[in-house]
Amino acid sequence: MTKRPRKLGGVGILAVSAWALLLDAACLTHLRNAKAAYAAAQELAAHYQTEQATAAYKRALAEAALETQRTPSAQAFMLKGLAEANLGLWRDAETSFVKAAGLGFGEGEAWASDVSLLGLAVSFEELGFQEPSLRVYENLLGKSSFKPVRLTAAQRYADLILARARALADAELDRTLSDLVRTIERLEASDFACGYYHYLHSQAEGHRGRYGRSYDEAVMARELGLPSEKALRDNDLQVVFCCDKLAASLGAGEREAFAAAHAVWAKKWGWKDPRTPGWKTE
Amino acid sequence: MSKKDVESALARGVEILNEFLPAKPALYFPILYSACVWAVRRVFDYRDRILSWQVWLEPEAVLTKPDEFIVHFFLADEALHRVYAAELTAGDLKALRAAFPALYPVCGLEDAFLRGLFRKELAAGDFRTIATEFSTRAARARDDIRPAAAELGFWTALENLGEELAALGIHLLSDADVQKAVINAVKKKPAKDAKSG
Numbered sequence: 144m145t146k147r148p149r150k151l152g153g154v155g156i157l158a159v160s161a162w163a164l165l166l167d168a169a170c171l172t173h174l175r176n177a178k179a180a181y182a183a184a185q186e187l188a189a190h191y192q193t194e195q196a197t198a199a200y201k202r203a204l205a206e207a208a209l210e211t212q213r214t215p216s217a218q219a220f221m222l223k224g225l226a227e228a229n230l231g232l233w234r235d236a237e238t239s240f241v242k243a244a245g246l247g248f249g250e251g252e253a254w255a256s257d258v259s260l261l262g263l264a265v266s267f268e269e270l271g272f273q274e275p276s277l278r279v280y281e282n283l284l285g286k287s288s289f290k291p292v293r294l295t296a297a298q299r300y301a302d303l304i305l306a307r308a309r310a311l312a313d314a315e316l317d318r319t320l321s322d323l324v325r326t327i328e329r330l331e332a333s334d335f336a337c338g339y340y341h342y343l344h345s346q347a348e349g350h351r352g353r354y355g356r357s358y359d360e361a362v363m364a365r366e367l368g369l370p371s372e373k374a375l376r377d378n379d380l381q382v383v384f385c386c387d388k389l390a391a392s393l394g395a396g397e398r399e400a401f402a403a404a405h406a407v408w409a410k411k412w413g414w415k416d417p418r419t420p421g422w423k424t425e
Numbered sequence: 426m427s428k429k430d431v432e433s434a435l436a437r438g439v440e441i442l443n444e445f446l447p448a449k450p451a452l453y454f455p456i457l458y459s460a461c462v463w464a465v466r467r468v469f470d471y472r473d474r475i476l477s478w479q480v481w482l483e484p485e486a487v488l489t490k491p492d493e494f495i496v497h498f499f500l501a502d503e504a505l506h507r508v509y510a511a512e513l514t515a516g517d518l519k520a521l522r523a524a525f526p527a528l529y530p531v532c533g534l535e536d537a538f539l540r541g542l543f544r545k546e547l548a549a550g551d552f553r554t555i556a557t558e559f560s561t562r563a564a565r566a567r568d569d570i571r572p573a574a575a576e577l578g579f580w581t582a583l584e585n586l587g588e589e590l591a592a593l594g595i596h597l598l599s600d601a602d603v604q605k606a607v608i609n610a611v612k613k614k615p616a617k618d619a620k621s622g
Contacts, residue, residue, distance in 0.1 A: 268426035298485055305489035346487040349494060376534045420511050424535060 173213065177206035177222045185230065188370055196370075211239075213361045217246035224254065228291040233262040250288070255289040261296060268299065284330065294339050296372065298332055301343045304349055318416055320351050338367030340380050349381060354392070358385035362408060379420040388419065428591050428606070434586060435461075435610035441582045445573035451568055453611045455541030460583055461603045462537040464590040488526070492518050495525050498533055505532060508552045519586075527559030528552060542566055544604070 186201030210219040224239030235259040244251025264279035280300035287293050301323060308319045324347050330340045345360035361382045369375045371423035384406055390398055402417065409417040435457060442453045447609065465475065490498075499509050499521055512520045531539045531547070540547060542562060546555045573579045595603065 298487065302485075302487050307489065309489070336455070343487065350491045352491075352493070364435050371486070373534060374486045380498075381494075382531055384494055387497060387501070388493070422535065 162244075163390075173206045173210040174219060174222075177203045177210060177219070177226075180206060181222060184226075186231075188368065197230070200226050204230065211242075213230035215242070215246065217243045217251070220246060221248045224251075224258075228254075228258060228289070231295070233265070236263065254289045254292075257283060257289050257292045261292050264296070265320070268303070270321065273303055273307070281326075284326065285378055289309050289335075290337075293330070294337075297327070297340065297343055299354055301327065301347065308350065309346060317351075320347060323347050324351070334364070338364040338369050339374065341367060342374055345378065345381055349385070352387040354385045358382060358389060361385065365408075365412065368372075376420070376422060382417050383420070427593070427596075431590065431598070432606055432610065434589050434593060435606055437581075439610050441579070441586065445576060445579045445582075446609065449569045450611070452542075452566060454544055454607055455538050455566070456570075456583070457607045457611065458541035458544070458604065459537040460587045461590060461595055461607060466594050475517040488529075490525070495521050498525065498529065500506055502532060504550050507551055508550060509586045511558075524552070524556035527556045531555055532557075538566075539563065563600070572577070 156395055164255075169251035180199050180203035184196045184203060187196035187199055203321060204223060207223035207226055210216075211223055217386075220239045220243035224236045224243060227233075227239060228234035237255045240248075240258060242251075244255060260279055260283060264276040264283075267276035267279070277300065280296040280303070283292055283296040287296065304319065304323045308316050311319055325385045326342065327340060327344045327347060331337070331344065334340065341360045342364035345357045345364060348354075348357035348360060361378050364378050365375070365382070369378060388403075389401055393401060406417050413421045415421060415423070428530050437459050438460065439453060442456060446452055495518070496513065500511055509521065509524070511517075530536050530612070531543055532552070543555050543559075598606070
């Protein structure tokens with residue numbers, strides 16, 4: 144015996160319409176929530192509240208993912224890809240950007256290609272093939288317009304060059320470090336407000352033994368903001384290291400002036416004392 | 426803030442861990458201590474905090490350091506200086522460089538989970554054991570936590586615990602008091618453990 148489909152009465156039609164409206168509103172809410180969370184994450188990252196920024200990127204990703212399931216659109220996939228890229232989920236980001244490009248997002252294809260290249264270079268590096276990974280990082284630094292890719296490529300490039308430089312003789316070491324600093328300066332020129340480039344600059348100057356410059360760049364990095372807690376803490380320890388090195392090399396008058404200036408920064412950053420960052424246990 | 430409330434919240438934390446990681450009591454302290462540290466800072470995305478101590482999702486820090494930085498790291502920390510005095514005096518950079526990748530995240534960058542994992546060694550000033558066992562123990566901890574990590578309920582329970590600890594005002598306790606409270610909670614035998622003997 145077959146059941147006849149029941150006709151919808153007035154109440155049923157109303158219920159279905161209400162359900163459709165609710166669904167529609169939920170979709171709008173997901174997109175709006177994703178945008179709001181992404182904007183909040185960027186704001187937090189700019190003020191080096193790194194854990195909160197990461198949490199906000201995750202919220203943005205979750206909301207954007209729901210939106211792509213319910214109403215796939217270029218905007219939803221772009222937001223999803225952006226959140227994934229900021230969380231270092233390169234493969235997922237590549238897929239999202241490809242989908243965003245397919246739905247009409249102009250830059251999607253280029254971003255997907257950059258993210259894919261970065262993933263490839265990371266894999267090369269993990270397998271011990273430093274030369275090809277260096278070439279890819281260098282290429283991305285020169286051409287990528289996608290900031291998360293540029294930041295990661297810059298860090299990996301700098302770390303590889305610094306590791307390599309350790310094995311070099313003095314003259315070659317100096318030339319290699321100078322080249323690295325020039326590369327970082329070009330990055331700074333393209334985005335001077337990016338604290339991470341100043342952090343990399345500080346690290347490179349530390350390798351050159353230029354502690355005054357390294358200190359200045361580390362202070363700039365802290366003031367402009369850093370994208371991770373790990374980088375922030377490492378940068379703080381670089382500040383302390385430079386302070387000690389400078390204190391040992393400066394004359395009495397200069398040392399006092401430097402100590403007074405540094406004490407102002409330390410107070411502003413909420414450090415326990417000029418040599419102890421706030422996050423450090425005693 | 427009531428210290429008793431914090432203690433009972435931590436006792437519930439031990440019950441949660443006993444439920445999800447019954448055979449891994451060595452992980453109770455690092456997980457609960459990390460939860461407390463993050464609760465103080467009102468950060469509740471524990472899942473990635475705990476699972477990604479080696480794989481930070483944002484751009485990494487530059488970990489290739491010059492010799493001067495490494496020597497400074499060992500000299501600046503009184504306890505490290507004492508333990509590595511022979512290497513420092515002899516200028517044995519090879520030995521210092523070998524120990525640095527393990528000791529810098531624990532004693533320099535102060536990763537909460539890693540500090541919990543090596544609590545006993547840190548308390549005893551046994552940095553050489555940390556340097557020797559770092560890779561193995563960190564990898565083992567990550568493998569041990571994996572079964573529980575796959576269960577959403579585990580993270581939800583931990584996050585709820587963190588929010589409760591934050592609401593109870595755990596930030597008013599000193600780090601030493603937090604550690605003491607966690608140790609006491611872990612030492613008390615949870616029911617399930619008692620049953621299994």
